[in-house]
Amino acid sequence: MSEQMMSMQQALNRALADTLRNDPTALILGEDVGTLGGVFRVTQGLAKEFGAERVFDTPLAESGILGLSVGLAMAGFHPIPEVQFDGFAYPAVNQIITQLGRMNYRSRGVFPMPVTLRVPSFGGIRAPEHHGESLEALFAHVPGLKVVSPADPQQAYSLLRYAAGLSDPVIFMEPKARYWQKAAVDMDTTQSPLGARIARPGKHVTLVAWGAMVARCLQVAELAAEDGIIVEVVDLRWLKPIDEATLTESVTRTRRAVVVHEGPRTAGLGAEVAALISEHCFDTLKAPVERVTGFDVPYPSGDLEDEYIPNIDRILFGIQRVLEHRRG
Amino acid sequence: MAVQNFQVDDAGMPDAEELRQLFTLMVTVRHLDLSAVAWQRQGILPGYAPELGQEAAQVGSAFAMDKAVDFAFPTYREMGVARTLAVDMVAYMATHKATWHGGLYDPKVSRLAPIQAVVAGSVLHAVGWAHGERLAGRAGVALSYFGDGASSQGDVHEAMNFASLMKAPVVFFVQNNGWAISLPTEAQVAGGSVAARAAGYNMASVCIDGNDVAAVVNATRSALAHARSGAGPVLIEAMTYRRGPHSTSDDPGRYRSLEAERIDAGMDPLDRLKEKLLSQGIADEQFIADAWTAARAEEETLRADVMALEPRPGTEMFDYVFTEPTEALAEQRRNWREESEHV
Ligand SMILES: Cc1ncc(C[n+]2csc(CCOP(=O)(O)OP(=O)(O)O)c2C)c(N)n1
Numbered sequence: 088m089s090e091q092m093m094s095m096q097q098a099l100n101r102a103l104a105d106t107l108r109n110d111p112t113a114l115i116l117g118e119d120v121g122t123l124g125g126v127f128r129v130t131q132g133l134a135k136e137f138g139a140e141r142v143f144d145t146p147l148a149e150s151g152i153l154g155l156s157v158g159l160a161m162a163g164f165h166p167i168p169e170v171q172f173d174g175f176a177y178p179a180v181n182q183i184i185t186q187l188g189r190m191n192y193r194s195r196g197v198f199p200m201p202v203t204l205r206v207p208s209f210g211g212i213r214a215p216e217h218h219g220e221s222l223e224a225l226f227a228h229v230p231g232l233k234v235v236s237p238a239d240p241q242q243a244y245s246l247l248r249y250a251a252g253l254s255d256p257v258i259f260m261e262p263k264a265r266y267w268q269k270a271a272v273d274m275d276t277t278q279s280p281l282g283a284r285i286a287r288p289g290k291h292v293t294l295v296a297w298g299a300m301v302a303r304c305l306q307v308a309e310l311a312a313e314d315g316i317i318v319e320v321v322d323l324r325w326l327k328p329i330d331e332a333t334l335t336e337s338v339t340r341t342r343r344a345v346v347v348h349e350g351p352r353t354a355g356l357g358a359e360v361a362a363l364i365s366e367h368c369f370d371t372l373k374a375p376v377e378r379v380t381g382f383d384v385p386y387p388s389g390d391l392e393d394e395y396i397p398n399i400d401r402i403l404f405g406i407q408r409v410l411e412h413r414r415g
Numbered sequence: 416m417a418v419q420n421f422q423v424d425d426a427g428m429p430d431a432e433e434l435r436q437l438f439t440l441m442v443t444v445r446h447l448d449l450s451a452v453a454w455q456r457q458g459i460l461p462g463y464a465p466e467l468g469q470e471a472a473q474v475g476s477a478f479a480m481d482k483a484v485d486f487a488f489p490t491y492r493e494m495g496v497a498r499t500l501a502v503d504m505v506a507y508m509a510t511h512k513a514t515w516h517g518g519l520y521d522p523k524v525s526r527l528a529p530i531q532a533v534v535a536g537s538v539l540h541a542v543g544w545a546h547g548e549r550l551a552g553r554a555g556v557a558l559s560y561f562g563d564g565a566s567s568q569g570d571v572h573e574a575m576n577f578a579s580l581m582k583a584p585v586v587f588f589v590q591n592n593g594w595a596i597s598l599p600t601e602a603q604v605a606g607g608s609v610a611a612r613a614a615g616y617n618m619a620s621v622c623i624d625g626n627d628v629a630a631v632v633n634a635t636r637s638a639l640a641h642a643r644s645g646a647g648p649v650l651i652e653a654m655t656y657r658r659g660p661h662s663t664s665d666d667p668g669r670y671r672s673l674e675a676e677r678i679d680a681g682m683d684p685l686d687r688l689k690e691k692l693l694s695q696g697i698a699d700e701q702f703i704a705d706a707w708t709a710a711r712a713e714e715e716t717l718r719a720d721v722m723a724l725e726p727r728p729g730t731e732m733f734d735y736v737f738t739e740p741t742e743a744l745a746e747q748r749r750n751w752r753e754e755s756e757h758v
């Protein structure tokens with residue numbers, strides 16, 4: 088039987104093992120990914136199974152990890168680097184933007200960059216500074232990068248397998264707050280790893296979310312249903328490219344949309360989603376697209392985390408605003 | 416000519432009274448460190464990064480500072496430095512309580528920069544601050560703390576090169592504690608020595624026994640004097656050992672055995688100082704016992720105060736972003752208040 092109960096951390100581990108098994112050029116590198124198996128244990132056991140040449144610890148230098156990956160890709164390998172926490176992708180941002188994102192372009196296609204950068208992402212774990220940040224808007228803005236985030240173990244397995252098979256660089260944002268929740272995973276699923284996914288069908292309003300916010304929106308949908316509001320939840324999955332067709336199809340039916348994300352509001356990915364919906368659904372929309380997001384503030388310390396991350400109440404308020412909106 | 420080495424004479428050796436003070440501080444730090452781990456287990460702190468075993472390196476180096484003019488740039492593990500500088504420890508522990516990332520102490524008054532979670536994040540700041548002191552005609556020296564792991568970061572190369580070219584008054588104080596989470600120094604530092612790298616920057620450097628507090632005080636005093644005199648930066652590599660886990664969420668059993676730990680750790684820096692004090696007649700058993708009693712009393716008060724530490728008001732999320740907030744941010748603040756008051 089191919090369906091198994093597992094946590095997202097286990098599903099990712101399984102996807103990495105299957106990738107290493109099927110792709111002899113695949114390599115895993117990063118801080119503490121070898122002997123320790125990563126601080127979140129996502130690479131647990133892989134160094135043992137596949138050897139220290141294919142799964143290796145690097146010195147503590149993120150720019151080094153990404154720069155090395157670019158060079159390995161130029162040599163024909165398929166690196167799957169990990170940066171330990173989202174906030175520590177910043178020291179690598181120069182390599183990510185100036186090299187990883189444009190080597191294929193610079194070399195006129197001679198050096199494609201099949202690099203899958205795994206980034207434990209987003210907040211919700213009361214961690215120290217920079218151990219919980221939302222970098223999707225930054226990455227999505229960079230030409231040459233694709234960006235994806237799984238919301239549950241099934242997505243984690245399918246999307247990582249798929250992303251690791253691409254010949255373009257993918258930033259793979261793992262919602263660390265969801266690492267330990269278990270769900271059934273079908274390793275041979277026929278569900279497409281492309282585009283968005285309707286996580287819960289509805290009819291009065293579309294909630295658009297990704298990563299850890301999908302689970303929260305599903306909770307909101309449950310609560311709203313008690314009041315007779317039937318909420319549709321779209322798990323965007325791919326943050327670049329964004330699946331415009333699924334968004335359009337959903338909002339054309341519901342005629343109202345709320346986009347939810349943890350990252351700051353200004354120039355956040357919600358602005359892009361709202362713009363796309365406005366472009367495609369201008370005539371059917373009953374209200375402006377609402378954004379329920381983090382604030383334009385540095386990600387706060389644990390005590391204030393729940394005040395920062397969109398909570399159920401704030402999402403419900405967002406839904407209320409689009410439902411009560413009257414066109415002039 | 417390249418400064419191949421930094422000659423440290425014994426001029427800065429602590430005297431008997433200072434050794435007693437150092438012992439008292441080290442006991443206080445040790446007890447507080449062990450207690451903070453216990454507080455984490457009791458649910459008082461969400462996490463903590465123990466400095467266990469690094470008391471001599473931390474207390475000794477901070478003890479050598481001139482608090483009137485010098486300034487220290489810590490990582491996340493410098494509790495012993497903070498305590499030696501007499502930082503308000505409730506305000507310090509606020510970072511581990513998840514109250515405020517940088518801690519709640521006033522860094523300017525405390526002579527300790529905000530707690531830094533980014534490995535090697537502050538090494539260049541120390542150089543910039545030090546250069547600024549020179550430009551302003553002040554006598555301050557920056558003490559830049561970082562680890563063996565941090566030495567791999569590109570910023571550290573930039574910092575050392577800048578500092579040496581500018582003759583910035585900086586002391587790079589590297590605590591080589593053998594580990595960066597699961598990676599041992601052998602797999603981190605090519606050539607095995609961070610101090611050796613200084614030669615390439617034409618910078619003075621010295622490798623010391625970081626578990627001998629007198630040696631740490633002495634070397635740091637000479638380095639501070641060298642930097643203060645305008646002769647340029649100094650790198651001190653203090654060899655020590657991370658006796659505990661990387662943090663309270665780490666499990667060292669996955670990458671090192673208890674047997675290896677026992678061998679590599681060597682003699683406890685606190686026991687070493689105690690033996691020295693007793694054998695040289697600098698202190699007696701009563702003095703030692705009193706130091707522990709005082710440490711326990713301090714910890715009890717502190718624990719109560721840390722437990723009583725309330726979350727900061729949510730408005731502070733918005734209030735420290737800018738000196739002059741934007742209208743958009745002010746609006747987010749208003750909306751946040753309205754929506755959170757409903758709850
Ligand atoms: C830029 C950056 N990358 C990764 C991390 C995660 N991390 C925190 S501490 C640490 C190891 C640091 O080792 P070292 O510099 O030797 O200091 P020590 O922890 O031994 O005091 C790592 C990898 C981080 N905080 N910052």
Ligand SMILES: [Mg+2]
Pocket residue numbers: 562563564590591592593594595596
């Ligand atoms: Mg270390």
